[in-house]
Amino acid sequence: MGRKPCCSKKGLNRGAWTAIEDKILTAYIKDHGEGKWRNLAKSSGLKRCGKSCRLRWLNYLRPDIKRGNISHDEEELIIRLHKLLGNRWSLIAGRLPGRTDNEIKNYWNTTLGKKAAGVVVQSSKKRKSAGDQQTVREPPAAAAGTLVQPIRTKALNCTKVLVPVIPSPSDHDCHSINPEDTNSSEHQAYQTLSTNSLKTDYTTEQLYSNFMGIGCCDELQASNGTSNNDLSTASDCSLLFDQPTLFFKEWTMNDYLQDNVTIDLGSLASLFDNEEWP
């Protein structure tokens, strides 16, 4: 049957966007809002396909895009999140305010990937001379005999990750969730998750194992229709691994999206350094 191409390529502009096109797109989105990209492309008069418009807006024109170099804190965070999530660029980007998945992906491919692999990266735009080859170190994990692999969600057929367990109300002590405080983000997160009829008889080790994609992911998926990738969010990880409630304050998606909270990257990094963290 074949899939229809996203747009007819006849008569459409391709390649780099011009300043005029940018202006048109920005003005149109200001007036009509995001979404309906295909319609947007037609209605705005831009000779671009919807995909192209969406990409241009999300990766370049959005007002909240952060420009400039990736900071050291951000870099650390990307490395840690990548270790945890693999190439889930959009999820990683979701934790870095103002950064786009494309930007992070590019940064990883050009810089961090090499770093993470143990290659000493030369300062940017400096080529190595013949006698100054890149030094290749053994990856720390490999050297220790244990290769750290990112979670491969696709390979595990586990795109719908489950939260297999939520502590019962009697477990509240260890999560610092006050059941009386129905307005707290902790409580709301608990409610959201607990309404999914989740099991309550898993140990932390089992949770960790499930979360890391080792073991019964498919079985759990079959036994529970809960959808979404929320387990990939740091707040859920915190719930699972008994991390401090600090996470809920700074790392719930809602807080970030709605209140545009400035995230303390240092605190996150220290949290990742916790021994229980993968």
Next chain:
DNA sequence: AAGTTCGTCAACCGCGGGGAG
């Protein structure tokens, strides 16, 4: 100065998920 190599990053491509009919 000219040519070559390499790094960066915007943009494109194809695929899959999910909703509507």
Next chain:
DNA sequence: GCTCCCCGCGGTTGACGAACT
């Protein structure tokens, strides 16, 4: 249940500029 459409994601490409020979 099937098909179509829209959207979002991750992988890849290619233009461009800087560094090097």
